[in-house]
Amino acid sequence: MKFAYLLAGGCGGCDMAIVDLSEKLVDALEHLEIVFWAPTVADVKYKDLKAMPDKSVDIGFVSGMVRNKENEELVKVMREKCKILVAYGICAALGGIPGMANLHTKDELLENAYIKCPSVDNPDNVLPSPVSEVNGYKLTLPELLDYVKPVSAVVEVDYFVGGCPPHHDHVAKIVEAIVSGNLPPKGSWITDGKSVCDYCPRNPALKGKTRDFIKEVKRMHEGKVDEEECLLQQGYLCLGPVTQGDCGALCTKAGIRCAGCGGPIPPTKDFGLRAISAITSLFENEKVAKQALEKYPVFAKLIYRYCLPGSMLGEKIEVLKKKEIVR
Ligand code: SF4
Ligand code: SF4
Numbered sequence: 001m002k003f004a005y006l007l008a009g010g011c012g013g014c015d016m017a018i019v020d021l022s023e024k025l026v027d028a029l030e031h032l033e034i035v036f037w038a039p040t041v042a043d044v045k046y047k048d049l050k051a052m053p054d055k056s057v058d059i060g061f062v063s064g065m066v067r068n069k070e071n072e073e074l075v076k077v078m079r080e081k082c083k084i085l086v087a088y089g090i091c092a093a094l095g096g097i098p099g100m101a102n103l104h105t106k107d108e109l110l111e112n113a114y115i116k117c118p119s120v121d122n123p124d125n126v127l128p129s130p131v132s133e134v135n136g137y138k139l140t141l142p143e144l145l146d147y148v149k150p151v152s153a154v155v156e157v158d159y160f161v162g163g164c165p166p167h168h169d170h171v172a173k174i175v176e177a178i179v180s181g182n183l184p185p186k187g188s189w190i191t192d193g194k195s196v197c198d199y200c201p202r203n204p205a206l207k208g209k210t211r212d213f214i215k216e217v218k219r220m221h222e223g224k225v226d227e228e229e230c231l232l233q234q235g236y237l238c239l240g241p242v243t244q245g246d247c248g249a250l251c252t253k254a255g256i257r258c259a260g261c262g263g264p265i266p267p268t269k270d271f272g273l274r275a276i277s278a279i280t281s282l283f284e285n286e287k288v289a290k291q292a293l294e295k296y297p298v299f300a301k302l303i304y305r306y307c308l309p310g311s312m313l314g315e316k317i318e319v320l321k322k323k324e325i326v327r
């Protein structure tokens, strides 16, 4: 099978998750011929991808979100060339952490990164520009889009994979499913469908108990984490109940609340809304709810940490910004 991989606007961590397959990657390469993996792994050019006949690639992975015009163009090329296209990793699937940029305007982001940031030395307040003249040379940069978009906002996606990055055991299962042709219906998430709680040794249900109400909300740096008790019950707003658990509950096993990188358990349409429902139904009283808002003043950054552009709220923010109703 011919395999292509494009890193769009992400960090490269999802590429690392494939390399982390180690000897399983060697096994996979008996079945997969890598025809394109850019810009991280193979020295191929975008023009090489564009020159391939349409639908000549059996399976393509896109990791990273769509942040600029180059990402947008290349994602469209991947769609043309690949029979099956996978939005691989939570950035590609729903926008990921960079998607929280959609709570700000493009101008605010550029000003903060290139002018206001304390570590920046930029006395002339120069901002990146799509075209610049340097020593008589014309240099170009891909233009930033107004919003971060998930891949599915640009092209049709056949499968979605969560995780930031996806856990390598999960990646191994995905590769096996691809090679064997044992894939779920198109448009699905590739997941075992269980939540992080299902894998978490702290889950009260495993001890025949139910979860207590939350009496006090705590950020992860506050208090001392009990080694065994459910983090949510301790007041740490763990998103394990609503998150795909294909990572095997990595964070909660290490005493850190799940922040939701696995993505929503299908068929959830909006991760944040489901998270609000799961968390707030455990608040003991209104005082706890007020405390949660004090401790997380931008609550969207808690419940939409990995998925704002792909959420119903994210779509509304785009519409409102276009109408200049919100900044
Ligand atoms: S999902 Fe995480 S690891 Fe993958 S590209 Fe995005 S930020 Fe990087
Ligand atoms: S809420 Fe979090 S800590 Fe509690 S059982 Fe679920 S994943 Fe584990």
Ligand code: SF4
Binding pocket: 163, 164, 196, 243, 244, 245, 247, 248, 249, 250, 251, 252, 257, 258, 259, 260, 261, 262, 263
């Ligand atoms: S526990 Fe949650 S945040 Fe941590 S890796 Fe798993 S899904 Fe991601």
